[in-house]
Amino acid sequence: MNRLNLMATLLFCLVLNACVQKNTCVQHDLKLEASTSQDTIYEGESLSVRLSLQGVESDIFKNKKSQVAFFEDHQEGNDFRTFIDIKPELLGENLIGPFKIKLLGKEYQSNILLVEVIKPASENVQIEMPRQGVVGEKIQIKISGLMSRAYSISFIENDIFTINSQSHSTSYLNGNYTNGASFTVILKKKGVFQLNKDLFKDLPDYVQIDPVQFEVN
Known part of the structure; x- marks a missing residue:
């Protein structure tokens, strides 16, 4: 004790x-x-x-x-x-x-x-987004996951894209939170990138992100 x-x-x-x-x-x-x-x-x-x-x-x-x-x-x-x-x-x-x-x-x-x-059990968060885009294009990134408790989802400042707008939603049912976020971003750098946990701000350690690879031309 x-x-x-x-x-x-x-x-x-x-x-x-x-x-x-x-x-x-x-x-x-x-x-x-x-x-x-x-x-x-x-x-x-x-x-x-x-x-x-x-x-x-x-x-x-x-x-x-x-x-x-x-x-x-x-x-x-x-x-x-x-x-x-x-x-x-x-x-x-x-x-x-x-x-x-x-x-x-x-x-x-x-x-x-x-x-x-x-110690909370590991929880997975899924990402939905286009796998290709061009510099200056607006794309939508959707984040969703089922969680034992609520937490905020946001991106750190980075040189790959700029946040244009965002919305968040949280619901609670049968002891679980369904957390969601939608971001409209403007692509600003050419290359092949991976959207992973490193680009998110202050996510709890037990949250796992399924990474997504995308290309910007």
Whole structure:
């Protein structure tokens, strides 16, 4: 089991001056709770963690929002909450936390989260495009694939073609995403080329591209 050394230790020394006289302010015990809607994520994904500081007396933070900027304006009654993103780096079970916060001279510690990081199965993306063209010609490149999760499809800047227009679509059915993209490009260089993963921007490692060879005259 992996322990996330980041620990997301949040030590915020909040010097609050909401009390009229020193040491006359009474604050009941608070509870710092960490939660997430995900107990399993794919490798490379970020985990959204909800932190809730519960049981805060309303007068404590009155007109002192700048001193609790970490929680911004997310207030529900006497509870303050915020969200942070954490990216576990190791496969398998990861222990996230505990999170800590120091308030009015007292430290509060959250529970620990257990999250499993799994490696996604390889997914193939298909390319449809003309196999021949001439410099200056507009051609259409269509990208499609069935995926376990959504991600964006785009090209890096290159010296083979220029993007003229593009459209994207994503649908979800029975636990799978159908991702599609259509690009109208202008060919700008003569030669024989291969459209492969190297020409795409930031595709996940598990995505495989069936390369297409084409010629520009």
